[in-house]
Amino acid sequence: xxxxxxxxxxxxxxxxxxxxxxxxxxxxxxxxxxxxxxxxxxxxxxxxxxxxxxxxxxxxxxxxxxxxxxxxxxxxxxxxxxxxxxxxxxxxxxxxxxxxxxxxxxxxxxxxxxxxxxxxxxxxxxxxxxxxxxxxxxxxxxxxxxxxxxxxxxxxxxxxxxxxxxxxxxxxxxxxxxxxxxxxxxxxxxxxxxxxxxxxxxxxxxxxxxxxxxxxxxxxxxxxxxxxxxxxxxxxxxxxxxxxxxxxxxxxxxxxxxxxxxxxxxxxxxxxxxxxxxxxxxxxxxxxxxxxxxxxxxxxxxxxxxxxxxxxxxxxxxxxxx
Numbered sequence: 001x002x003x004x005x006x007x008x009x010x011x012x013x014x015x016x017x018x019x020x021x022x023x024x025x026x027x028x029x030x031x032x033x034x035x036x037x038x039x040x041x042x043x044x045x046x047x048x049x050x051x052x053x054x055x056x057x058x059x060x061x062x063x064x065x066x067x068x069x070x071x072x073x074x075x076x077x078x079x080x081x082x083x084x085x086x087x088x089x090x091x092x093x094x095x096x097x098x099x100x101x102x103x104x105x106x107x108x109x110x111x112x113x114x115x116x117x118x119x120x121x122x123x124x125x126x127x128x129x130x131x132x133x134x135x136x137x138x139x140x141x142x143x144x145x146x147x148x149x150x151x152x153x154x155x156x157x158x159x160x161x162x163x164x165x166x167x168x169x170x171x172x173x174x175x176x177x178x179x180x181x182x183x184x185x186x187x188x189x190x191x192x193x194x195x196x197x198x199x200x201x202x203x204x205x206x207x208x209x210x211x212x213x214x215x216x217x218x219x220x221x222x223x224x225x226x227x228x229x230x231x232x233x234x235x236x237x238x239x240x241x242x243x244x245x246x247x248x249x250x251x252x253x254x255x256x257x258x259x260x261x262x263x264x265x266x267x268x269x270x271x272x273x274x275x276x277x278x279x280x281x282x283x284x285x286x287x288x289x290x291x292x293x294x295x296x297x298x299x300x301x302x303x304x305x306x307x308x309x310x311x312x313x314x315x316x317x318x319x320x321x322x
Contacts, residue, residue, distance in 0.1 A: 110153025
């Protein structure tokens, strides 16, 4: 896709996330979802072409609830690995699968040379907030998937983290215990679900440090560029343990009738959030791209992250937007 390897590249086939995260300087990663139709396919690969030269530390591909996008996830991951310089990460969710099916998927990834996985339990099909029911021959927790992955292939394993706590965890201590269990089972890194409060992310990182878990913890970032994206983010953050409407949402909704002002305010908020995270020493910013590039590139340019010449940061906000 590009004329040569970008800085920090090295071939998507062999690089692991653990090694990619050790490269110096602020960096980022990006999450894609598998396309549903030819138009979505074109949109995705245009996004890949635009972000690849910026040398993300990795690119991941999501896995639909109940395995609803399994084949498309496999195909997209394979194409990223074979046709780009990107370090690629395949998602695998336990929900809706027997242990035998999960082991088959892990063996397939190993046989095709996939090096990096993000292992999650997954949301109930159709309703992320609905009742979670384990497959009769399946697994109950993501931690149960980490150890088999380490035995079935030479994988670098990532897991999900919840800065506000998983909605099904009775309290913060229980949620932390689940995350620690996943890491001690063999996880090499963790990616945080969407959050609005930087302090919640930093508290989680401190608690992990207190448990002796020093794997990289990446913050999940989604710039709020439209009311639709904001509504989806609030919905997802509710699934991820946020109670009530976040303050940032209330501030942005002041601009709901002015698309340009809403986008500007949302991007400014994302830049400020990411600037704070970088100041706190996060190893990389993980962007939920929604298979678009403009918002991600705006934030990266404002912060001077990526290989393109950086724009001067523009972090000043009107008092009403703070």
